[in-house]
Amino acid sequence: MEKPQLIQNTRLFSLDIFRGITIATMILVNNMGSHEYVYSQLAHSGWEGCTITDLVFPFFLFIIGVSIFFAMDRKRFATPHVEIISSAARRSIIMISLSFILFLFPQIFTSPVEAILNLRIQGILFRIAIVYFVSIIIFIKINLKTQVILGVVLLIGYWAIMSFIPVPGIGAANYGKDTNLGAYLDRMLFGTSHLLNKTWDPQALLGTLPSCVTVIIGIISGYILKNSHYNVSRRCFQLFVMGLICIVFGLAWGRFFPINKSLWTSSYVLYTGGLACVGLSLSYYLIDIRGIRMPFFPFLALGRNAITIYFLSELLPRIMNLIQVRKAGESVDLRTFIYHYLLQPLFESPYLGSLANGVFYMLFFTAVAWWMFKKDIIIKI
Numbered sequence: 001m002e003k004p005q006l007i008q009n010t011r012l013f014s015l016d017i018f019r020g021i022t023i024a025t026m027i028l029v030n031n032m033g034s035h036e037y038v039y040s041q042l043a044h045s046g047w048e049g050c051t052i053t054d055l056v057f058p059f060f061l062f063i064i065g066v067s068i069f070f071a072m073d074r075k076r077f078a079t080p081h082v083e084i085i086s087s088a089a090r091r092s093i094i095m096i097s098l099s100f101i102l103f104l105f106p107q108i109f110t111s112p113v114e115a116i117l118n119l120r121i122q123g124i125l126f127r128i129a130i131v132y133f134v135s136i137i138i139f140i141k142i143n144l145k146t147q148v149i150l151g152v153v154l155l156i157g158y159w160a161i162m163s164f165i166p167v168p169g170i171g172a173a174n175y176g177k178d179t180n181l182g183a184y185l186d187r188m189l190f191g192t193s194h195l196l197n198k199t200w201d202p203q204a205l206l207g208t209l210p211s212c213v214t215v216i217i218g219i220i221s222g223y224i225l226k227n228s229h230y231n232v233s234r235r236c237f238q239l240f241v242m243g244l245i246c247i248v249f250g251l252a253w254g255r256f257f258p259i260n261k262s263l264w265t266s267s268y269v270l271y272t273g274g275l276a277c278v279g280l281s282l283s284y285y286l287i288d289i290r291g292i293r294m295p296f297f298p299f300l301a302l303g304r305n306a307i308t309i310y311f312l313s314e315l316l317p318r319i320m321n322l323i324q325v326r327k328a329g330e331s332v333d334l335r336t337f338i339y340h341y342l343l344q345p346l347f348e349s350p351y352l353g354s355l356a357n358g359v360f361y362m363l364f365f366t367a368v369a370w371w372m373f374k375k376d377i378i379i380k381i
Contacts, residue, residue: 015303038351147220
């Protein structure tokens with residue numbers, strides 16, 4: 001494989017900050033005070049469609065793709081591939097282990113057998129782990145042109161699989177929640193007890209295929225941003241235009257293969273990948289070209305320890321649910337106490353109170369990330 005002409009390795013502040021903004025948004029939307037009082041854009045779409053919340057996960061996978069290119073564009077030529085793959089496997093195993101810890105806690109201490117029998121297999125960290133490992137192999141083994149072709153084949157192939165292959169025991173191919181082919185395969189492989197919604201899981205194993213394309217779009221974006229044939233402004237513009245093209249194709253394809261996060265449809269891949277390109281290009285222009293960094297430093301801190309902060313943001317609320325507080329003669333868990341007795345009374349609107357709860361946790365974990373950043377604590381998985 002011939003090595004492309006690229007600029008020297010330099011850290012993109014814009015990428016770290018873009019990652020930090022993504023993590024901050026994830027913490028915000030995952031910690032609304034009440035699922036009943038949530039602004040529509042801060043909740044997942046009912047099924048089809050795309051909200052701000054639905055952008056978080058694909059943005060993170062896209063960022064992984066960009067990071068793979070920046071970290072591996074030279075290493076893949078200088079380091080034995082077995083070593084790279086072994087390292088990727090180790091990181092993936094750690095992420096899967098962290099995922100299982102979250103799903104087992106705290107029930108594993110009170111009902112260990114039941115916790116294991118009902119352990120959800122597929123989650124966000126599980127999919128990140130699988131997609132990351134597969135994408136590393138794709139990146140080091142095949143050139144950029146072949147990666148693009150593979151991405152197109154995966155998107156068209158996934159559309160064909162979901163649209164034309166009949167679902168055993170159900171009938172014709174469809175995009176229903178628990179009647180689509182992906183849901184059927186999950187039930188056959190894992191059983192209903194290991195799925196989030198028993199009959200289907202939003203992180204369906206079949207959806208791993210198009211998820212890899214989200215990472216490939218990130219890899220292509222990394223190539224654009226490091227291509228020394230053009231100046232930084234030209235690269236920024238190219239990334240922006242690629243994003244617009246992906247958005248248009250995603251919206252057009254969505255008329256036939258609906259934009260759907262849970263199914264991770266091909267139209268969803270292009271639409272969200274395009275928005276990620278546009279977002280990173282704007283971040284790159286403001287932060288790395290114009291040098292406007294100071295207002296974004298809190299997000300830089302979040303971006304440097306993204307997986308660690310995400311894990312803590314999922315673990316802490318589980319711990320808070322175990323801590324009991326006495327209030328008005330009754331015992332409530334600490335998480336409920338903070339929302340119902342401290343934050344919600346400050347606002348007349350229940351929607352603002354629910355939002356305030358998410359902002360509270362987002363600011364708290366931003367403070368934790370900032371402390372780690374100032375202490376130069378970077379936990380690499």
